[in-house]
Amino acid sequence: MAGDQVDLLNSAFNTFRDASSKLEQQYALLERKIEDLNTEIAEKNRVMERTRRLAAMGEMAAKIAHEIRNPLGSMAIFATLLERELAHEPEKMKLAGHITKGIKTLDNLLSNMLLFASSPAARRRPVDIKEVIEDSILLARGREKEGVRIRCSHEGRTALMGDAVLLRQLFLNLLLNALDAIEEGGTIGISTAAPDDSLEIEVKDTGRGIDRAHLDRIFDPFFSTKERGTGLGLAIVSAIVSAHGGSIEAKSKPGRGTAFMISLPINPVNNVC
Ligand SMILES: Nc1ncnc2c1ncn2[C@@H]1O[C@H](COP(=O)(O)OP(=O)(O)OP(=O)(O)O)[C@@H](O)[C@H]1O
Ligand SMILES: [Mg+2]
Known part of the structure; x- marks a missing residue:
């Protein structure tokens, strides 16, 4: 074989060897990538399985909550009747009051x-915010400490399109939080005003306040x-405000x-007063 033919063959062989080593490297890289992808898929599957379980648990919790609600409703009625029966025996009536309070907390x-x-999701109908607030105060009854005052004031219109149950x-x-935060003799003030196309509502208390680090x-x-x-x-409060297209701020x-x-x-659009 002539010398330059050998050189040509050598050079072809070297080129082939380089290409083959590059291919090997790329193959190893691909293998590593496949391994990483497999790990990622396994992790995603674990997260999906966990989310599925959580969703199933959420559904189950909702069903259980509904189941508990019915007997709780009957218990509330009987506890109220009991309180009435015991109207002339203050000590016993106080005990019956504890049952009502416990039922309200559970509810x-x-x-x-x-x-x-x-x-x-808000099902909007004409609502009077004044009545909604009065209903909430009735529902919060029994949780107040001695001498706590709840003051309401309304300026201008109090009607809006909203979901009375959610509101x-x-x-x-908000009231339960305020009642938890205030000491005996404290005050809760609820005021509403309607400066333009919105209802501005303030719920304030003279309670212990919130640490700066917690406020966020x-x-x-x-x-x-x-x-x-x-x-x-408050997560529910915020979700309800959003469902009404509103905003909330805390100071x-x-x-x-x-x-x-x-x-x-x-x-x-649907204004009714
Ligand atoms: N009016 C308030 N005064 C002082 N702290 C408050 C007030 N409202 C809320 N907070 C603080 O915000 C936290 C979160 O309130 P949120 O109502 O979401 O939960 P919670 O009252 O702790 O529990 P839950 O409402 O489920 O019984 C409270 O634990 C409390 O630290
Ligand atoms: Mg609360």
Whole structure:
């Protein structure tokens, strides 16, 4: 074989060897990528399985909540009757009052859980915010400490298009928080005004206030500083405000009190006064 033919063959062989080693490297790279992808898929499958289980648990919790609600309704009626029967025996009536209070706490917990599980959608109808607030105050009855005053004031119109059931739950959660925060003799003020196309509502208390470090987290689901709090109350409040196309803001001075400012559109298209 001639010398230059050998050189040509050598060079062809070298080129082939380089190409083959490059291919090998690329193959190894691909193998690693496939391995990474497999790990990623396995992780995603685990997350999906967990989400599926959580969704199933959420559905089950909602069913259980409904099941508990019915007997709870009957218990509430009988407890009220019992309280009436015991009207002349204050000590016993106080005990019956504890049953009513316990039932109300459970009922509120179930309402929050059901709303959290299903994300509230507002069924808007003509609503008088004044009546909704009065209903919430009645529902919160029994949780107030001695000498606590709840003052309401309304300026201008109080009608809007909204979901009375959801709005009642909104004010109940705010009131319960305020009642938890205030000491004996404290005050809760609820005021409404209608400056333009919206209802501006303020719920303020003279309670212990909220730490600056906590203020950003109070609307997060499951954030609670209470030993027995679920941390769902304000998350539901915020979801209900959003379902009405409104906004909410909280201001607090530790040791002095807290105020929640809510703005709800009146919905001028369907205005009814
Ligand atoms: N008016 C208030 N005064 C002082 N702290 C408040 C007030 N409202 C809310 N907070 C703080 O915000 C936290 C979250 O409130 P949220 O209503 O969401 O949950 P919770 O009251 O702890 O539990 P739940 O409402 O489920 O019983 C409370 O634990 C409390 O620390
Ligand atoms: Mg609460």
